[in-house]
Amino acid sequence: MRETSGRRVHVSGPVPLVDIGRAVEEVAYAYEHLGTRCFWARPNLFDGRTLGDRYYDPLWELLQDLGVAFGTHEFMGLKGQSFGHDRYKTFTEWHTVVHPFETMGVITSMIVHGVFERFPRLRVAYLEAGCGWLPSWLHRIDEQLEMAGEREFPELTMSATDYFRRNGWISTECEDPFVADVVRWMGDDRIVFESDFPHPDSKFPHTTEEFLGQGPEILSDASKRKILWDNPVAFYRFPDTYLPTSFPEATEHKSEHKSEHNAEHQAEHQAEHKAQTGVGAGEGGH
Numbered sequence: 001m002r003e004t005s006g007r008r009v010h011v012s013g014p015v016p017l018v019d020i021g022r023a024v025e026e027v028a029y030a031y032e033h034l035g036t037r038c039f040w041a042r043p044n045l046f047d048g049r050t051l052g053d054r055y056y057d058p059l060w061e062l063l064q065d066l067g068v069a070f071g072t073h074e075f076m077g078l079k080g081q082s083f084g085h086d087r088y089k090t091f092t093e094w095h096t097v098v099h100p101f102e103t104m105g106v107i108t109s110m111i112v113h114g115v116f117e118r119f120p121r122l123r124v125a126y127l128e129a130g131c132g133w134l135p136s137w138l139h140r141i142d143e144q145l146e147m148a149g150e151r152e153f154p155e156l157t158m159s160a161t162d163y164f165r166r167n168g169w170i171s172t173e174c175e176d177p178f179v180a181d182v183v184r185w186m187g188d189d190r191i192v193f194e195s196d197f198p199h200p201d202s203k204f205p206h207t208t209e210e211f212l213g214q215g216p217e218i219l220s221d222a223s224k225r226k227i228l229w230d231n232p233v234a235f236y237r238f239p240d241t242y243l244p245t246s247f248p249e250a251t252e253h254k255s256e257h258k259s260e261h262n263a264e265h266q267a268e269h270q271a272e273h274k275a276q277t278g279v280g281a282g283e284g285g286h
Contacts, residue, residue, distance in 0.1 A: 010037065011034075013027065015041040017042070031068065051110050063122060099129040112149070112160070117157060134182055134186070145160060161186070174195070183219065183223055188222075188226050192231050193227050193232070195208070
């Protein structure tokens, strides 16, 4: 698919969370033999475990070591513990709550159970769940951590908001005015665009036009540029051979992003080394 589309379409590999050993094997195989450079799973509870459970640490370790991105994406139809399946009988009710509520839950569990503390270079996007609620939700987690975090999660060294700013991304739909609230409170570096094709709320074939048509009171042109291009490139960090070269944006910004990402990677490794050893990279220690 990647080659036949001129390297414009990339497949995100699904991860089987019911067996962590198989999950790690599948990710390694897809990366090595299929060229897959991003993976995803549902944010739901599986076998009584949230994604913050240490059971999944081998997966996070592998994704961090490979330097590939991971995303969560909820959808209806799971025969299991999906939020709202046991209380709502209509599509409208269930579809309203299941995407954002499951995403709120997985963000909470991954942060408070220390996934981003243990794997500081892990990159996770939370997809198709809206975005306007994010600043308020992170603030709420921070408030709870202020009350009980030192007792319940003593290993955490940062606020929930700061963990997300370092490790998380959120997607916005093409006509969500509340993306302005995310930009206001958290900046525009951690937002990516979602087309939601081919679902009925995607506005296809005018999805991108709808997004670009939002007025400056919602998004500036600079923010639109970042959400449509710069931020996804920063999140996925595809190799140069993955990026299409048949339109100006690719060639204009490829070298710029490569140098930025190399510098960011180096800084991340140095910070992680110093945190683990107490000695910065390049410093002497006796």
